[in-house]
Amino acid sequence: MDEQEVPPALRRLWGRPERPRRGPKASLSAERIVTAAAELADAEGLAAVSMARVADSLGYTAMALYRHVESKDELLALLADRLAADLVMPGHAGDWRSGLAAWTRAQIDAVLARPWFLDLPLAVLQPGPHRMRWLEEAFVVLREVRLTGEEKLAVVGLLAQHVLAEARVQVETVRAAESDTAHPVHDFETVLRHLAAPGDFPELAAALTGAGDGPRTPAGTDAEIDFGLGIVLDGVEVFVRSRTA
Amino acid sequence: MDEQEVPPALRRLWGRPERPRRGPKASLSAERIVTAAAELADAEGLAAVSMARVADSLGYTAMALYRHVESKDELLALLADRLAADLVMPGHAGDWRSGLAAWTRAQIDAVLARPWFLDLPLAVLQPGPHRMRWLEEAFVVLREVRLTGEEKLAVVGLLAQHVLAEARVQVETVRAAESDTAHPVHDFETVLRHLAAPGDFPELAAALTGAGDGPRTPAGTDAEIDFGLGIVLDGVEVFVRSRTA
DNA sequence: CTCCTTCTGTGTATGCCACAAACTGTTTAT
DNA sequence: ATAAACAGTTTGTGGCATACACAGAAGGAG
Numbered sequence: 287m288d289e290q291e292v293p294p295a296l297r298r299l300w301g302r303p304e305r306p307r308r309g310p311k312a313s314l315s316a317e318r319i320v321t322a323a324a325e326l327a328d329a330e331g332l333a334a335v336s337m338a339r340v341a342d343s344l345g346y347t348a349m350a351l352y353r354h355v356e357s358k359d360e361l362l363a364l365l366a367d368r369l370a371a372d373l374v375m376p377g378h379a380g381d382w383r384s385g386l387a388a389w390t391r392a393q394i395d396a397v398l399a400r401p402w403f404l405d406l407p408l409a410v411l412q413p414g415p416h417r418m419r420w421l422e423e424a425f426v427v428l429r430e431v432r433l434t435g436e437e438k439l440a441v442v443g444l445l446a447q448h449v450l451a452e453a454r455v456q457v458e459t460v461r462a463a464e465s466d467t468a469h470p471v472h473d474f475e476t477v478l479r480h481l482a483a484p485g486d487f488p489e490l491a492a493a494l495t496g497a498g499d500g501p502r503t504p505a506g507t508d509a510e511i512d513f514g515l516g517i518v519l520d521g522v523e524v525f526v527r528s529r530t531a
Numbered sequence: 532m533d534e535q536e537v538p539p540a541l542r543r544l545w546g547r548p549e550r551p552r553r554g555p556k557a558s559l560s561a562e563r564i565v566t567a568a569a570e571l572a573d574a575e576g577l578a579a580v581s582m583a584r585v586a587d588s589l590g591y592t593a594m595a596l597y598r599h600v601e602s603k604d605e606l607l608a609l610l611a612d613r614l615a616a617d618l619v620m621p622g623h624a625g626d627w628r629s630g631l632a633a634w635t636r637a638q639i640d641a642v643l644a645r646p647w648f649l650d651l652p653l654a655v656l657q658p659g660p661h662r663m664r665w666l667e668e669a670f671v672v673l674r675e676v677r678l679t680g681e682e683k684l685a686v687v688g689l690l691a692q693h694v695l696a697e698a699r700v701q702v703e704t705v706r707a708a709e710s711d712t713a714h715p716v717h718d719f720e721t722v723l724r725h726l727a728a729p730g731d732f733p734e735l736a737a738a739l740t741g742a743g744d745g746p747r748t749p750a751g752t753d754a755e756i757d758f759g760l761g762i763v764l765d766g767v768e769v770f771v772r773s774r775t776a
Numbered sequence: 777c778t779c780c781t782t783c784t785g786t787g788t789a790t791g792c793c794a795c796a797a798a799c800t801g802t803t804t805a806t
Numbered sequence: 807a808t809a810a811a812c813a814g815t816t817t818g819t820g821g822c823a824t825a826c827a828c829a830g831a832a833g834g835a836g
Binding site for chain 2: 821822823824825830831832833834
Binding site: 296297300404405407408409412413415418419421422425426428429435436438439440441443444447448450451452454455458461473474476477481482486487488489490492493494495510513514516517518519520521522523524525 | 664671759
């Protein structure tokens with residue numbers, strides 16, 4: 287029925303090199319290109335990853351890359367999947383909850399180590415082999431849980447979303463601290479104090495001054511990450527119990 | 532102490548026009564520019580919003596915009612805040628849970644109506660006056676809830692994250708349906724069937740085939756949105772109970 | 777009323793980007 | 807030996823954000 291409905295971009299993501307019959311041996315390869323791109327991104331951020339700069343760092347011209355990669359988007363797709371290659375499932379207590387917590391934390395940590403991941407356009411996040419393997423790990427954790435496949439998919443999807451969102455907040459915090467750009471939460475106080483008319487946003491003001499008084503949880507900490515993760519997992523637990531009761 | 536530590540970009544976000552004393556009257560304005568940019572984005576997506584095209588649509592040159600807007604990033608910041616201007620808090624049952632649910636849904640719906648919002652670079656999402664007002668609404672909902680300001684901030688932050696993540700999934704689904712690009716979840720099946728070696732990803736395969744058999748929840752529906760939202764709110768509820776018990 | 781300052785919008789230019797097309801030279805099957 | 811298939815380069819196009827120098831308009835000061 288559905289013969290070769292696989293989009294070519296996806297096929298290349300999974301594809302083996304498929305040595306050609308004639309012509310000179312390629313000295314370049316998608317592999318080497320992606321490696322160079324990753325190094326550039328690590329060193330100078332995703333903005334530094336242009337076809338020209340990647341090629342330059344390998345000693346080639348920009349156009350040479352197009353022999354091995356359909357477009358820049360495809361290069362970014364490969365780059366995105368490459369991140370998942372380094373993920374290792376940490377040991378955990380064995381129950382699904384600590385398993386999913388470990389799975390989620392491992393991802394957040396990986397993104398924090400390579401913040402440029404968050405700058406990737408989202409269309410690029412297609413299911414490559416490495417990301418697929420990592421997803422499988424989550425389903426292994428959920429093996430004994432009595433949910434339908436669809437429900438498991440929804441739960442894992444929710445956690446995957448949470449990973450990106452939480453990592454985003456953390457990375458933003460770090461970046462704000464490094465540059466002179468303002469930190470989101472700290473900004474609220476600044477805005478309230480200096481820009482907003484006093485009396486607007488009364489509840490917000492109350493919450494913020496209250497927050498300033500108490501024992502301040504420093505932003506960008508494990509505790510902050512665990513807070514959000516804990517809430518989401520609590521919600522999942524409620525759901526699981528409602529389905530297995 | 533902290534004299535004028537407000538970043539100028541933020542000040543302009545909040546600033547009043549501040550008519551100059553001399554010189555010709557400005558025929559352009561940041562307001563008109565942002566409106567034109569929004570129309571362009573609605574019609575052709577965020578990629579179509581370049582300084583040149585925005586200016587063109589108003590009958591000016593690209594450089595004219597820079598008299599009213601510091602940079603393209605600032606234009607995008609104004610554009611981002613403008614979205615929040617249209618948000619209206621829907622009526623709800625009155626308890627904090629249905630209040631937060633309504634607050635979250637309203638945002639998701641707003642983003643679905645203007646999907647290009649998700650293409651905005653995140654550095655651009657600074658607290659403008661409209662977004663601030665919308666945030667205040669959430670804190671109004673939480674007024675009677677016995678949490679510290681910091682805790683409320685964390686909860687609202689979590690929901691705000693969830694909005695973006697959920698909207699992202701929905702928008703991606705719609706876009707995939709329109710273009711020939713593949714849908715994430717559907718992709719998993721395609722990949723498993725055509726690309727992955729059989730036997731890899733056994734749990735994933737089991738979950739997916741199981742999902743295909745049962746009564747299929749169509750992607751991109753209210754039910755799908757409510758599922759994730761419900762789980763997050765369940766988690767919040769567990770947290771609130773643990774703090775107020 | 778005049779002049780000078782200040783302001784608006786334009787013209788032009790720079791340096792970056794992704795990518796198209798045509799080319800040179802190499803390897804291998806025939 | 808020859809021709810097909812391939813790798814990498816050269817050159818060029820159109821787009822982008824934005825710097826800089828300018829022409830003209832409008833108002834305040836004399």
